Amino acid sequence: MESNSSFVNFSDKPTLKVALVGNPNSGKSTLFNALTGLNQKTGNFPGVTVDKKSGFAKLNSTVTAEFIDLPGTYSLYPKSLDERVAFEVLCNSQNANHPDVTIIVADASNLKRNLFLVSQIIDLKIPVILALNMMDMVEKDGDVIDAIRLSEKLGVKVVGISARNKEGVEVLKQALLQPLSVPQYDFIDIKKIASEAIDKVKSVINVKSDFAAFQIINNLSDINYLHDKEMQIKITDAVNTLIIDTNKLQSLESVERYKVINRIVEECITHKSAIKTESFTQKLDGILTHRIWGYAIFLVVLFFIFQTIFFLAAFPMEWIESLFVFISEATANVLPAGELSNLLVNGIIAGLSGVVVFVPQIALLFTFIAILEDTGYMARVSFIMDKLMRKFGLNGRSVIPLISGVACAVPAIMSARTISSWKERMITIFVTPLMSCSARLPVYTLLISLIVPQDKNAGFFNYQGLILMAMYLIGFIAAIAAAWVMKWILKAKEKSYFIMELPVYRSPQWRTVGHTIYDKVKMFLFDAGKIIVAISIILWFLSAHAPGNKFEQIEKKYQDNTWRANMNQDEVDAKIASEKLEVSYAGMLGKSIEPAIKPLGFDWKIGISLITSFAAREVFVGTMATIYSAGSTDNTQTIREKMQAEKDPETGKQKYSIAVGFSLMIFYAFAMQCMSTLAVVYRETKSWKWPTVQFFFMGALAYVSSFIVYQLLK
Amino acid sequence: MIKALKNLAELKIGQSAIIDSFTDKEMALKLLEMGCTPGEIVKLDRIAPLGDPIAISVAGYLLSLRKSEASTVLVSLIPAS
Numbered sequence: 001m002e003s004n005s006s007f008v009n010f011s012d013k014p015t016l017k018v019a020l021v022g023n024p025n026s027g028k029s030t031l032f033n034a035l036t037g038l039n040q041k042t043g044n045f046p047g048v049t050v051d052k053k054s055g056f057a058k059l060n061s062t063v064t065a066e067f068i069d070l071p072g073t074y075s076l077y078p079k080s081l082d083e084r085v086a087f088e089v090l091c092n093s094q095n096a097n098h099p100d101v102t103i104i105v106a107d108a109s110n111l112k113r114n115l116f117l118v119s120q121i122i123d124l125k126i127p128v129i130l131a132l133n134m135m136d137m138v139e140k141d142g143d144v145i146d147a148i149r150l151s152e153k154l155g156v157k158v159v160g161i162s163a164r165n166k167e168g169v170e171v172l173k174q175a176l177l178q179p180l181s182v183p184q185y186d187f188i189d190i191k192k193i194a195s196e197a198i199d200k201v202k203s204v205i206n207v208k209s210d211f212a213a214f215q216i217i218n219n220l221s222d223i224n225y226l227h228d229k230e231m232q233i234k235i236t237d238a239v240n241t242l243i244i245d246t247n248k249l250q251s252l253e254s255v256e257r258y259k260v261i262n263r264i265v266e267e268c269i270t271h272k273s274a275i276k277t278e279s280f281t282q283k284l285d286g287i288l289t290h291r292i293w294g295y296a297i298f299l300v301v302l303f304f305i306f307q308t309i310f311f312l313a314a315f316p317m318e319w320i321e322s323l324f325v326f327i328s329e330a331t332a333n334v335l336p337a338g339e340l341s342n343l344l345v346n347g348i349i350a351g352l353s354g355v356v357v358f359v360p361q362i363a364l365l366f367t368f369i370a371i372l373e374d375t376g377y378m379a380r381v382s383f384i385m386d387k388l389m390r391k392f393g394l395n396g397r398s399v400i401p402l403i404s405g406v407a408c409a410v411p412a413i414m415s416a417r418t419i420s421s422w423k424e425r426m427i428t429i430f431v432t433p434l435m436s437c438s439a440r441l442p443v444y445t446l447l448i449s450l451i452v453p454q455d456k457n458a459g460f461f462n463y464q465g466l467i468l469m470a471m472y473l474i475g476f477i478a479a480i481a482a483a484w485v486m487k488w489i490l491k492a493k494e495k496s497y498f499i500m501e502l503p504v505y506r507s508p509q510w511r512t513v514g515h516t517i518y519d520k521v522k523m524f525l526f527d528a529g530k531i532i533v534a535i536s537i538i539l540w541f542l543s544a545h546a547p548g549n550k551f552e553q554i555e556k557k558y559q560d561n562t563w564r565a566n567m568n569q570d571e572v573d574a575k576i577a578s579e580k581l582e583v584s585y586a587g588m589l590g591k592s593i594e595p596a597i598k599p600l601g602f603d604w605k606i607g608i609s610l611i612t613s614f615a616a617r618e619v620f621v622g623t624m625a626t627i628y629s630a631g632s633t634d635n636t637q638t639i640r641e642k643m644q645a646e647k648d649p650e651t652g653k654q655k656y657s658i659a660v661g662f663s664l665m666i667f668y669a670f671a672m673q674c675m676s677t678l679a680v681v682y683r684e685t686k687s688w689k690w691p692t693v694q695f696f697f698m699g700a701l702a703y704v705s706s707f708i709v710y711q712l713l714k
Numbered sequence: 715m716i717k718a719l720k721n722l723a724e725l726k727i728g729q730s731a732i733i734d735s736f737t738d739k740e741m742a743l744k745l746l747e748m749g750c751t752p753g754e755i756v757k758l759d760r761i762a763p764l765g766d767p768i769a770i771s772v773a774g775y776l777l778s779l780r781k782s783e784a785s786t787v788l789v790s791l792i793p794a795s
Contacts, residue, residue, distance in 0.1 A: 500779075
C-alpha cells in the first residue's frame with residue numbers, strides 16, 4: 001500500500017467537533033470521561049430515542065473541542081438503533097453531529113476484532129485518529145504492538161493510551177490540533193465486490209468514497225438521510241437493474257476485511273508466548289459461571305444490592321425528609337399564612353422532597369450496577385440467567401431491575417438501561433412496577449392489621465406475616481406473567497441476538513462509578529423531577545382547594561364554642577382537616593368515582609385515598625388518617641381503631657371486612673399509582689406512549705383482580 | 715483427511731475446530747463482524763449451567779452465543795493432539 005494521503009488541518013477552527021466511536025467494552029466511555037471530566041451534557045440524537053452524550057474540553061488557549069460519544073458498535077452495518085445512529089453520524093456529512101475528526105477507540109488487547117470497525121471507518125475517507133486503548137493490559141500480557149508500523153499500514157495517526165490511568169489522553173488531545181491525514185487508498189478494494197453498483201450510485205450521488213457508496217447500496221431502506229425522496233428513487237432506479245444480494249455483499253466484505261486485518265495483526269503484534277496458560281479470567285469464570293457457585297454468588301450479590309437499597313438507603317432518605325420538613329416549617333414561619341405559603345410549603349417543597357428522596361436509592365443501586373458492569377461480571381449474569389429469563393421474554397440482565405423493584409421501581413427502571421435488546425428492555429421496564437415496592441409496605445401493614453388479628457397463627461407461622469409474604473409473591477408472579485404475555489404481543493424492532501463479548505475481568509474504576517452515579521442522579525433530578533414536581537402541585541391543589549367558600553364554612557362552624565366544650569384543639573383541627581378534605585376537589589373526585597369502585601368494595605373515602613396515593617402509595621395511610629380525623633399519621637393505632645369501627649352503611653357490618661381488605665391490597669399490588677415511576681418510564685422510553693399504556697394496563701389489571709377478589713370473598 | 719462437518723453447538727468443552735461456513739445468512743453477518751470468519755480457529759470454552767448459551771474463544775477473546783445461533787456455524791473438528 002502506498003501512502004498517498006491528503007492532509008486536513010483544523011487548528012484554526014475555534015470549536016472542533018470530535019466523535020468518539022468504538023466497540024462496546026473498548027473503554028470508549030472511560031476515555032470520554034477522561035477527556036471531558038464533568039463538563040458533559042445528555043441530549044438526544046435528532047429523531048431517535050438514543051441518548052447523546054457530549055462534552056467540552058479546551059485543547060489549547062484558542063481551540064475548544066466538542067466531544068460526542070457515539071453508541072458502541074462492532075461494525076457500520078446499521079442493524080440496531082444504536083448502530084444506526086453511529087452509522088448516520090459518520091456517513092452523512094450533512095448530519096448535525098457529523099464530526100470534523102473521529103477518534104476510533106480500539107481495545108489493543110483485543111486488536112483483531114476491533115480493527116474491523118476501524119477498517120470500515122477508514123474506508124469512509126473521513127479524518128480519523130486511532131486511539132489504541134488498554135495499552136497497559138497489552139504490556140502486562142507481555143505483548144508488544146508496533147504502533148508506528150500499524151499507523152503506516154492503516155494510513156492514519158495512531159496514539160497509544162490507557163484511558164483508565166489517564167495515560168496518553170493529553171497526547172491524544174494535542175494530536176487533534178496537528179494536521180491529520182485522510183487516507184486516500186482503500187483498506188480493501190470494495191470495487192472488487194460490487195463495482196457496477198458502486199459506479200451507478202456514484203453517478204447519481206456525490207459520496208466521499210467507494211465504501212460510502214457501497215453502504216448506500218446495502219442499507220437503502222434504512223438510510224434516513226436519503227429522505228430526500230427524489231434522491232432515493234434515483235438511486236433505487238440506478239441499482240435496480242442489477243441483482244443485488246446485500247447479505248452476500250456484506251459477507252464478502254467482512255471476509256475481505258479480516259484477510260487484510262489478519263495480515264496486519266501478524267506484522268504489528270509480537271506475542272510473548274504462543275501458548276496461553278489458563279488466564280485469571282478463565283479461572284474466575286470457572287467459579288462465577290459454575291452451576292452451583294455461580295448461582296450462589298449471584299444470590300449473595302442480589303441479597304447485598306437488595307439490603308442496601310431497602311435498608312441502608314432508609315437512613316439518608318430519612319435525613320432528606322427531615323431536612324425538607326425543616327425547610328417547609330421555616331418557610332411557613334417566615335411567610336405570612338396564605339395561598340403563597342401554602343403553595344410553597346405543601347405544593348412545591350413537598351414535591352421537591354418527593355423527588356430528592358429517591359436520590360439515595362438511585363445512587364446506591366448505580367454504585368452496584370457500575371461496579372458489576374465495569375468488572376465484567378454483568379455479562380456473566382447474563383450468561384448464567386439467559387436461558388431462564390428468555391422463556392419470559394426477558395434478558396439475563398432483567399434480574400437486577402426486577403429484584404431492585406422490590407425496593408423501588410424508580411432506580412430499578414433506570415437500571416434496565418444495561419439491556420441492549422430493545423424488546424427485552426421494554427418488557428423489563430413494563431413489568432418492574434408490578435414487583436411489590438417498599439411504598440406498598442405501609443399500605444399492606446395497615447390493611448393486614450385491620451383484617452387479621454395479630455395473635456392468629458397458622459401452626460408455626462404468624463398469619464399476618466404469611467399474608468404479607470403472599471402479597472410479595474403475587475407481585476412477582478404478576479410481573480413474570482405479564483412479561484410472558486408481552487413476549488407474544490410486542491413486536492421486536494430488531495432481531496435479538498445473544499452474540500456478545502464476555503470481557504476480561506478488571507478491577508472496578510471508582511472514577512467510572514462516580515460518573516455513573518452523577519449521571520443517573522442528574523438525569524433523574526432534572527428530567528423526571530420536573531414531571532414529579534408538576535404533578536405534586538396539581539395533587540396539592542386538588543386536596544387544598546374546594547369550590548366556592550366551603551372551607552370558610554367549615555372553619556366558621558368549628559369556631560362555635562359548643563364544639564370546643566368537649567374537644568381539645570387537636571381534635572378540632574383533625575375534624576376540620578377531615579371535613580375540608582371531604583369537600584375539596586380531591587374529595588369531589590373521590591365521591592364521583594364511588595359508583596365505579598363500589599363493585600370492588602370501595603367507598604368514596606377509599607376513592608380519595610386512591611387519588612392522593614398517586615403522589616406515592618404510602619400516602620394512603622396519611623390520607624386515611626386525615627379522613628378519619630385521626631390526627632398525626634404516626635399514630636397508626638388510632639387510624640386502625642377508627643377504621644375498624646367504620647360500619648358499612650348498607651349492611652351495618654364492619655366496613656373493612658376481609659373482602660374489602662384483600663380487594664384493596666390487590667388493587668395496590670397491581671395499580672400504577674406512582675407518578676415518579678411514570679415520570680421515569682417517560683424519561684427512559686422518551687415517549688408518553690409507554691407510561692400511558694402501562695398506566696391503563698396496570699389499572700385494568702388492578703380493577704379486574706380486585707373485582708374478582710371482592711366478589712368471591714364478599 | 716476429509717472429516718464430516720459438525721455445527722458449533724455440537725462441540726464438547728475444550729474441543730477446537732476450524733470455521734467452515736454458515737447456514738444462516740443474516741446470522742453469518744453478525745458472526746463475521748465479531749471475528750468468526752471461515753478458517754478461524756474456535757474453541758468451546760464453557761457451557762452455561764442451564765445448558766445454554768455457550769462461550770467460545772475466537773480471535774483472541776471470549777464470545778458468548780446461544781446454541782441456536784451456534785448451530786448455524788459449520789466447523790471441522792481439530793483432533794486433540
